[in-house]
Amino acid sequence: MANYNIVPLNELIAQFERLPGIGKKTASRLAYNILEQPKEIAEQFAEALVNARRKIHFCKECQAFTDSEKCGICLDEKRDRSVICVVAEPKDVMAFERTREFSGLYHVLHGVISPMDGIGPNNLRIKELMARLSSNEVKEIIMATNPTVEGEATASYISRLVKPMGIKVTRLAYGIPVGGDLEYADEFTLARALEGRNEI
């Protein structure tokens, strides 16, 4: 069978396989699907990939994804500027927005403290968070990192930095399943977790 390998097909399968949660069989199924469709489909997909990656960068303020200088949430004057919800990844912002229960701002750390992976506080966007807190507008920080060891460590690290500034620091309630991932939580669970947040 190795004799009949079609190089461009194998390359496409390998690219799909690189994506999280996509195994060899699924990757192969997706690649065949691309080949079975009109070539415009592949071209549009390719363009969307390059476009998204080129045009989208981090919001100057909250470090979430945006295609402008500041993201739509930071620019929205109706959002409550006294509360910042601190999350690990840009996708977590979308998870909270889906609950429609939070009207404050966000801050994306781009990771969590994880000595095992060599990620310390300096590798995260903590400096940018501290700069935002100096304006006196912020009254509360909601630590919304994942309920894992690293997420907890990051929450308490930031809590120790922020509390002395007289800002209230809260943590999501354990309505979220311990050891789970924010991305997979449904909006009701996330909404309850927001509602039951406690001061730390």
Add this chain to the structure above:
Amino acid sequence: MANYNIVPLNELIAQFERLPGIGKKTASRLAYNILEQPKEIAEQFAEALVNARRKIHFCKECQAFTDSEKCGICLDEKRDRSVICVVAEPKDVMAFERTREFSGLYHVLHGVISPMDGIGPNNLRIKELMARLSSNEVKEIIMATNPTVEGEATASYISRLVKPMGIKVTRLAYGIPVGGDLEYADEFTLARALEGRNEI
């Protein structure tokens, strides 16, 4: 939330969602993954998509995918030219190759007869199959379409065309899947398995 939509991100999510078996949530997860990786990853992926679609076309002989004029299987002189396994889709060729049990050639129909979808015999690569049979080399045709109403109809349609040429036409055996559980087999499968029982 609609106010904060990032157009290039939504376009990328939409492209992933177009793929078979990828829902909104998975599409979104994959798109965020692309944004979180170095931009080279997105560029390589885009290139693989365009490359595969441009370089791969149908084998002149068997209509399977290839990046040459004829595919590796048709060019392989060690393959048995007296048997042709007729399949509906290019991916079915790979499924048979994985068994390592078949040393003949293939023919890809690119679909099955399906009046409901407006697909008749003329929309399939049946003419190309008939042209291959005129050489007198072929002794047997294995009809390996799916065990569905359309697959059966296609198999019997081709069988009626080919039999008068004095070529043997066979059909894949029906039965219980290897490693399966009788409890979960439907009554039609079990009835066919009984019918096709072999002496041991």
